[in-house]
Amino acid sequence: MSELWYTEKQTKNFGITLKVKETLHTEKTDFQYLEMIDTEEFGHMLFLDGMVMTSEKDEFVYHEMVAHVPLFTHPNPENILVVGGGDGGVIREVLKHPQVKKATLVDIDGKVIEYSKKYLPEIAGKLEDPRVDVKVGDGFMHIAQSEDEYDVIMVDSTEPVGPAVNLFTKGFYAGIAKALKEDGIFVAQTDNPWFTPDLIATVQRDVKEIFPITKLYTANIPTYPSGLWTFTIGSKKYDPLKVSDERFHNIETKYYTKELHKACFVLPKFVSDLLV
Amino acid sequence: MSELWYTEKQTKNFGITLKVKETLHTEKTDFQYLEMIDTEEFGHMLFLDGMVMTSEKDEFVYHEMVAHVPLFTHPNPENILVVGGGDGGVIREVLKHPQVKKATLVDIDGKVIEYSKKYLPEIAGKLEDPRVDVKVGDGFMHIAQSEDEYDVIMVDSTEPVGPAVNLFTKGFYAGIAKALKEDGIFVAQTDNPWFTPDLIATVQRDVKEIFPITKLYTANIPTYPSGLWTFTIGSKKYDPLKVSDERFHNIETKYYTKELHKACFVLPKFVSDLLV
Numbered sequence A, B: 001m002s003e004l005w006y007t008e009k010q011t012k013n014f015g016i017t018l019k020v021k022e023t024l025h026t027e028k029t030d031f032q033y034l035e036m037i038d039t040e041e042f043g044h045m046l047f048l049d050g051m052v053m054t055s056e057k058d059e060f061v062y063h064e065m066v067a068h069v070p071l072f073t074h075p076n077p078e079n080i081l082v083v084g085g086g087d088g089g090v091i092r093e094v095l096k097h098p099q100v101k102k103a104t105l106v107d108i109d110g111k112v113i114e115y116s117k118k119y120l121p122e123i124a125g126k127l128e129d130p131r132v133d134v135k136v137g138d139g140f141m142h143i144a145q146s147e148d149e150y151d152v153i154m155v156d157s158t159e160p161v162g163p164a165v166n167l168f169t170k171g172f173y174a175g176i177a178k179a180l181k182e183d184g185i186f187v188a189q190t191d192n193p194w195f196t197p198d199l200i201a202t203v204q205r206d207v208k209e210i211f212p213i214t215k216l217y218t219a220n221i222p223t224y225p226s227g228l229w230t231f232t233i234g235s236k237k238y239d240p241l242k243v244s245d246e247r248f249h250n251i252e253t254k255y256y257t258k259e260l261h262k263a264c265f266v267l268p269k270f271v272s273d274l275l276v
Helices: A059-073 A089-094 A110-119 A121-128 A139-144 A162-168 A170-179 A197-208 A258-263 A269-275 B059-073 B089-094 B110-119 B121-128 B139-144 B162-168 B170-179 B197-208 B258-263 B269-275
Strands: A005-011 A014-028 A033-039 A043-048 A051-055 A079-084 A102-107 A132-136 A150-156 A180-189 A213-220 A228-235 B005-011 B014-028 B033-039 B043-048 B051-055 B079-084 B102-107 B132-136 B150-156 B180-189 B213-220 B228-235
Touching (some): A014 A110, A059 A089, A059 A150, A059 A258, A079 A139, A079 A162, A089 A102, A089 A121, A102 A110, A102 A139, A110 A121, A139 A162, A162 A170, A170 A180, A197 A213, A197 A269, B014 B110, B033 B110, B043 B110, B051 B059, B059 B258, B079 B139, B079 B162, B102 B110, B102 B139, B139 B170, B162 B170, B197 B228, B197 B269, B213 B269
Parallel strands (some): A079 A102, B079 B150, B102 B132, B150 B180
Antiparallel strands (some): A014 B014, A033 A043, A043 A051, A180 A228, B043 B051
16 A cells, blocks of 8 residues: 655655655645645644644643743733644643633634644643633734733744734834733743754844843744744843742643753753854 | 755655755664755755755754753753764763763764765764773663663663664663763653654653653754754653752753753653653
């Protein structure tokens, strides 16, 4: 019997390859090429423009680490904005925090939301929660129109190609600062240090100009390039490394722990060298 | 022009694929199938039985993390044994410690040593150092014939298939304990928690029966399965988490730092759950 393998070129010269059980859905949306694939190793997977967005097997790492590091850093995160993240995984983690009163999701591509609900129900299942407001629209514009509104903003974007290109600009970070309250925090995924070191260095430099507390943390995500993913956190007031033990409460996680909350900021030397 | 790609299936259903510049050498040795490949993304790479052993681009992670965690844990590591590791990378790192008087390398396959010297000179270059004794032979037998001799033993083996299968047994760990001095330390690479969780759990359980201090630590290695590699450390006396700041001295590294020495033991929850 013939075998079907899906290969993602993560760089021009390197890729991962996944044995396919079944192609569930493919569609050219108004913004990107969307594929839902059932794979043998990682279960259902969402690809946008040929890049892995999430998989059933390892999604918990990304979603927990985007959400819980800023949410436990902030003493009282009530009003949350997620830009991108139409699969709903970050929202699911956000709702584990009892202080959260409202979580707004703004994804530019309604098809990502629609097909995540259909094929990734364990990830997208909380998008119907009454605390959640799902908007299909331009995150950049939404940020530009918001002022002194959010406690935490999470940017769960694709790579800086296609519809996400505006989400890696200084103007966007300035808009985020304005949209946040005076003690707000934001976090963005910032790719990996092996293949895109310049991106990390640039984002850190840009964010540092706007946020007094800017740091980088990492997590291991097997389906993402190099397995070592970075997140840039910018905070107006609260230092993620100075969270008191009392702030942490028990939530169900598979990756995040309160010890890892601090250890994830300890960087390999070649990564911290990028931030100088 | 046609393109040549080398694909390693890391599991039955998942792999990595690398664009090849040139095949430098292939040979069926007495023990395994050896390939030296020049790749676009990771430079020269050594494969044994189709599995990545090391690459010029990311080799520093594995070699630094095998060597420096136990060597900075031991207060005076003078006599070192490396089992496997014929590429010479661990030896190179071992020699950065001025206390080391002798480092013995025992690799079963002389061809690995020979072709590493030829095609991976930055990695193998220290094998000619006067403090180094290179032996081509069976590491299992060498251990069995040693008693109260080594301060630190490092097991730099392939996966537990082929010639390395004996290196993942309780009898081997008991032999290591006998070959170590009364305050000795050993470390072994123990694969990854995403695709081989049972191996990690088994090794930890077996080593715990013999060594009073047994711990697991991790490092990010992009060319190894899942990008998250684990190392099991067994110590008779010294706790790697209780190294005083004075013990550390400056050595040139690209991954290891004294802060990471402790942070690398902070595990994702699904990994620490394997050790219960």
